[in-house]
Amino acid sequence: MPASSGAVTVRAVRRQDLEQVVALDARVTGLEKRAYWERVYRRYGHAQRGEQRLFLVAVAGSEVVGFVIGEVRDWEFGSPPCGWVFAIDVDPRVRQAGIGTRLLTALCDAMRSAGVRQLRTLLSADNTLILSFFRSQGMMAAPMIPLGMEMPPATGRSRS
Numbered sequence: 611m612p613a614s615s616g617a618v619t620v621r622a623v624r625r626q627d628l629e630q631v632v633a634l635d636a637r638v639t640g641l642e643k644r645a646y647w648e649r650v651y652r653r654y655g656h657a658q659r660g661e662q663r664l665f666l667v668a669v670a671g672s673e674v675v676g677f678v679i680g681e682v683r684d685w686e687f688g689s690p691p692c693g694w695v696f697a698i699d700v701d702p703r704v705r706q707a708g709i710g711t712r713l714l715t716a717l718c719d720a721m722r723s724a725g726v727r728q729l730r731t732l733l734s735a736d737n738t739l740i741l742s743f744f745r746s747q748g749m750m751a752a753p754m755i756p757l758g759m760e761m762p763p764a765t766g767r768s769r770s
């Protein structure tokens with residue numbers, strides 16, 4: 611594969627990449643989410659000036675073989691501007707060839723040049739692959755606690 615030959619470029623996503631991103635995500639997750647990816651592209655694919663939203667793709671020839679999405683968020687959770695990585699995916703056919711590392715490095719470089727000194731993410735507790743990957747990149751457990759709750763539908767009765 612070109613991916614392991616080093617002929618992989620990491621660059622900002624383009625509109626014409628989106629079909630391949632949708633297909634790659636569908637291949638990895640088993641779910642095609644075209645409308646979702648359209649929204650992600652609108653939000654992260656062409657950030658306005660001053661916004662630090664990043665949607666990068668790894669391309670081998672004309673083929674999209676991976677992507678990463680992240681954003682710099684200011685003062686959320688009480689912390690100074692901090693980089694978040696929301697999604698990273700590499701085509702299963704070309705994994706373990708350094709493409710995930712290149713995508714994350716490119717994201718970090720862009721955030722670093724914007725003055726950001728911290729990167730964070732959230733991951734599913736049972737996703738040991740992504741945990742191994744992020745650990746290999748130097749990420750450690752952060753001093754934060756993720757919380758969640760079920761929100762049953764409203765019953766229609768209001769308390770008076």
Ligand SMILES: CC(C)(COP(=O)(O)OP(=O)(O)OC[C@H]1O[C@@H](n2cnc3c(N)ncnc32)[C@H](O)[C@@H]1OP(=O)(O)O)[C@@H](O)C(=O)NCCC(=O)NCCS
Binds near residue numbers: 697700708709739
């Ligand atoms: C995680 C992922 C992005 C890694 O991409 P990749 O191109 O294979 O990563 P790299 O080749 O740069 O690997 C870097 C390091 O990650 C770790 N790693 C990668 N694949 C691994 C595996 N199968 N098992 C254990 N560790 C692994 C290793 O430490 C590796 O370093 P090494 O090659 O020196 O051992 C890719 O496996 C993927 O897309 N997985 C699915 C992601 C996912 O679940 N996304 C949804 C949530 S965002």
